Amino acid sequence: MPEPLLADYPEAAGRYDEMLGADGAPRMHWRALYDYLANATPAAMRARLQSVARQVRDNGVTYNVYADPLGADRPWDLDVLPLILGHDEWVGIEAAVAQRATLLNRVLSDIYSGEEMLSEGLLPPELVHGHAGFLRPCHGISPPDGVHLHVYAADLARSGDGQWWVLADRTQAPSGAGYALENRLVISRAFPSLFRDLKVRHLARFFATLRDSLAYWAPRDVEAPRIVLLTPGPYNETYYEHALLARYLGFPLVEGNDLTVRDGQVWLKTLSGLSRVHVILRRLDDDYCDPLELRSDSALGIPGITEAARRGTVLIANSLGSNLLESGALLGFLPKLCERLLGEPLKMPSIGTWWCGEEAALEEVIEHLDDLVIKPAYPQLRIGTVFGGDLKGEARAAFIEKLRAQPRHYVAQERVRISQAPVWDRSREYGLSAGAIGLRVYACATPNGYMVMPGGLARVASGRDERTMSNQRGGASKDTWVLSPAPVSNFSLLRRTIGPHDLVRSNVHLSSRVAENLFWLGRYMERCDNTARLMRVTLGRLIDGAFDTPGRESACLMAICQFAGVLDHDSPAERDAVEARILESLSKDVGLGANLHQLLRIAMQLRERLSLDNWRTLNHMLADQAEWERKPPSLADALTALDRTTANLMTLAGFALDGMTRDQGWRFLSMGRRLERMQFLCMSLQQAFALPRDAELDWLLELADSIVTYRARYMARPEWLPLLDLLLLDTGNPRSVAFQLFGLNDYLLRLEEIYGPCGAEVLQAPLQAIQELEIDRDLRPDSERLLSLLRNLQSASYSLSEHLGQRFFNLAGEANRQTFAT
């Protein structure tokens, strides 16, 4: 046995060790990985770890703990070593999970239709009528082929004797399958040859089957079914996963407000109007789905969706009300239900669980409290998990009193010493440690029964205490490799063959919300760019002393800073105050800092539409901001910081210019940018016109990022005539007013071809005016025509923004509200 690898590896001590057999030698199916690790150098392993960490960071894999998209996004904690399961063992798990999914689907179907199990006494009525997840308005809704559970997950763990047990069932909207997919992408790259040689079974077919099955059960219509993924939004802790799955499965990611029910059918609000939705794969809790019939205080749902489900015009997966089976109290009744409904014994036992609502169970539980874990009987009860052994003296007595007062609200579970699996010990150079592990296994309904995903989300406790094994409590995760005896298919969702009839040239079904977010993403990218340049110019003058020379330029710059929100309107214009304020807006939520925050917030809303490259840049910006918040930059560092920011923004702009398809979404983003740029330029020029004729103008060209062009053309001190020609009229200069104006007009005309009038008329007067400018008469700061053109352009851009909002975004805008009368 190679000493260094196992030097600090803990004894299993009564636990099952996933990797090592009772004799201390690696089990057959672990041998390849074990040998690989034993022969790897510390440097090679360090490189693997770094590569995993980098991919997690760069892909922006996160788990929002406190549901703040900026504050608490925690990077996904992924161990470099997979959990490996052999073929024979997997066959057993697969059959048991498929059976359980079949059984639970039957139970659900019974409860929501006939209630035979209740009448026969196989299920205590309390478990249905006392469960807040029993949705009475959904009673009587029968989905196609009686399939309620389209996606099911079982939380499994293994006891000391090697037996697998079910700890809990996830029947509403199981999370984690997307993270399992992400883990696979990362870990298979960390050990590419091992992954291939071990014939690890692939996950892609599972997702393809899910997609095809949903389409199969979609309401039958002439059109191809539209499937959407419904998310509660970016504040949800697993939003990253929603975006990932939406992108992977090719479903639009929608929020409740993107959908509406009309004529008993569900529609997506798009730029071109309403577009029919046939299937909703939901990650929104079921009572939140409909503020009309279900939870009346839900702001996330779609009023009328229950009625649409009742009429069968939409398939909701999983069906509304499936949360009902997420109850530990149910576990004890499953063996009999299985015999009754499937005519066969339950293949995998549930962990010993007693529902305290049964009198005999309650007394047993109190007697053996020390060895039990007490949990809420239903997820809706606001009760935390309690380890009986932790309770001493008065606390114990008080807890028993609580149990006796509301026994029906509690279940008790035995504590199993669950198995341990090796993890790479990151605190040392080289070597393994071990952690308690649990495995979430997924199944999806297909017309031929349930299909189990060959793999799963393995979760590992930070130590050997299984209490810490949850994503919310800070546990890590692992990829799960299921080995195949036969060659595995290389099928991947991403490599599906696309025929000519599948070709899609542009996304005419862009949702209003996405269009609005893209528009504002464009505006904020530009606004950040303007602010960063403005700060750089101002800082430059502070550093080289130009600020102190009594000049009119500085006063003018201060006025621009005020308009752009870099300085408050009542900020003192002294050197120290200006300097302090500019540094502050790098480290705090003001000025540039506030704009960057807003930019990142909007980007978060567009997560599934932005490529990974965009995310890498955005994540770098996020990291920079966090760094500046921790350690505010000095005056000297500030210029570098601003250079970085500007470069990052240029990178984003480059992706937008070079990497995005010229579809409607891109047009909205570009219109946002151009509108913002035009406003800023018009404002800055108007301020500068107040300067005397001989004023210095370099800074203005810098502000407009046109200094290089100017110097190349004129090789002389900037003067008004050539400057105005470059910044106003030169249609070849992407920073000129004319460039923005003609571009905006062009985009609007293109949108008009599809959507009808879009507000281009407000630009027609300025367009004419700019073409009528005469160079020798009007290209001077005191030209009344010029001044009025700039003013008109500014007001036109305001009204255009408003017009676009009303024309395209108001479908997304307004919130539903509830009313009552008696």
Next chain:
Amino acid sequence: MSEPRRYRVLHTTGYRYSAPVALSRQLLHLTPREFDVQRVLEHQLSIDPQPDETTTSRDYFGNSITHMVLSAAHQSLSLAARSIVEVMPRNSAAQVAGSPPWEESAAMLRGVAGGANLEPARFMFDSPHVESSAELLRYAEPSFTPRRPLLDAVLDLNHRIHEDFEFDPIATVISTPLAEVLEQRRGVCQDFAHLMIGCLRTLGLSARYVSGYLLTMPPPGHARLIGADASHAWISVYSQNAGWIDFDPTNDRLVDNEHITLGWGRDFSDVTPTRGVILGGGEQELAVHVTVSSTDEAEAVAPIAATQSQSQSQSQSQTSATAENSGQIAS
């Protein structure tokens, strides 16, 4: 009061909005329920403006429910439910004395093993407005002395709630938690019904919430009942011998043939007369009028449409500027 009585009911609900409503969906529990002691002789629901669609079906509890959708922009919505209902006497008083000890009922319900007991099992557990608690148990206990006949104990609880709590239409809104009602000792009929249901369920009994009406103007010589000018609420308790027996804690009495039943559920949320979701609307103003007259002197009563102006119907109206749930309980 031992003969069937006939009532004419007019229940109007009017919303006025300061801005147009683009889409309105409403779930209406405005049709009186037919069951062994009540027949609906006539019923008509008028909605203005005309909705795109209305669908009437039975809800989970067997009540009639109407789902309406209105997608034409509108700044007012009025609903008028007109019914003629016949109510049979129940003679519940006779059941009270002979009912078995309350513990037996609770034990029987606890041991429910399916079959005939599924119906009471629907009304035994916590519901959105009624959460069992130690405080409720403490309040209920004095009425539920050992071996006391179930219905006698319930009648006593009914009486105590009437004595201990003050009817106060402005003290509570529908979202006021039960604990607060219990502490303040004031509220309206919905609160008293919820409170009593909570007490009974905490004891392991099955109790449901009944929504309905009372006669607006009493017969000569009778006192006007509380809650008569708006929709009313009371409770029904399950007794294995006698079935469901209704009690009205607001008026300290057993329900006989003066109460007209709209429907029942676990609590207010299951049978809210009008529950909806609107898009837009700005500020809203709500006016609810209920008029119930006896048709036993039918010849003297004007046709339904004119009833409103002749009777002394009162109204409650309120405005709401927020997007929060708005709803004032009329009684």
